Amino acid sequence: WSTSPVTETSANSGSVTYEVKATVKNLSYTEGDVVQLYAVWKLGIDLYFNANGGSGSISPLNVVSSANLPTGSALTRAGYTFAGWSKTAGGSATYSGGEQVAASDFSGDTTLYAVWTSNTNTPYKVEHYLQNVTGNGYTLDSTENKTGTTDTLTAAAAKTYTGFNTPSVTQENIDGSGTTVVKILYTRKTITLTFKPDGGAWGTSTANKTVQGRYGASVNSSAVSSPTREGYVFNEWSPTIPSTFTENKTLTAQWTRITCTVKFNANGGTGSMAERTLNYGDALPANTFTRTG
Helix, strand or coil: CECCCCCCECCCCCCCCCCCCCCCCCCCCCCCCCCCCECCCECCEEEEEECCCCECCCCCEEECCEEECCCCCCCECCCEEEEEEECCCCCCCCECCCCEEEHHHCCCCEEEEEEEEECCCEEEEEEEEEECCCCCCEEEEEEEEEEECCCCECCCCCCCCCCECCCCCCCCECCCCCCCEEEEEECECEEEEEEECCCCEECCECCCEEEEEECCCECCCCCCCCCECCCEEEEEEECCCCCECCCCEEEEEEEEECEEEECCCCCCCECCCCCEEEECCCCCCCCCCECCC
């Protein structure tokens, strides 16, 4: 409604003084005054534009006969490309940007929603972290720069590292801002060294002993003491104890039998017996000495 005659106007001309059903208190300040309001008629229809997830704004467009729709250049959405306009928020593009439309295409004032197409080259990163030798921390080993379709899942894949477990990968949604990062954590394998006494023992135990550590960690060579074996001297472990944990191994004790030189004395008898070199456990030779009586 207007307080003065208006023959035609649009909703954006500023001619309307009072909206329909508006509450007013200032029509007149004179008691008993008669105020006449004039109907305001709008030409054509108004189109309103919703960014629909994007940013920016576009002023309403009054269409009397026909008009060109906005191109959408005033709107932006990270990771998306403007594809046109739709009469519904979730619809496909009914009108392209800049397309000419007629007022008769619409039943009245209408809101058009921007339609966005996901970019297929949105960047994201895949970072590969290797567990430290000690502690619970991880160190970044390498970074891959990848691209994918906005608001779909990444396609990150784990690598194969010697001495590390290959994990499953939790894919992330590709954010249109290009800031998505997939972090893949690789734990170190546990390496076992098995020490086999091979006839020897530690005290009364003849069972194998094991020493474990993370791949790449230093091996404490004194973690397992040398076993003992009656009649033998312990030489070494075969293969030798490695300096670091690199692979599962069985190390076997190497033994040398104790030897001695035995000389034989007739002790009042006659004859001779050559000295012998005997190993521990060997039988003595038969006696060849004689003695009368």
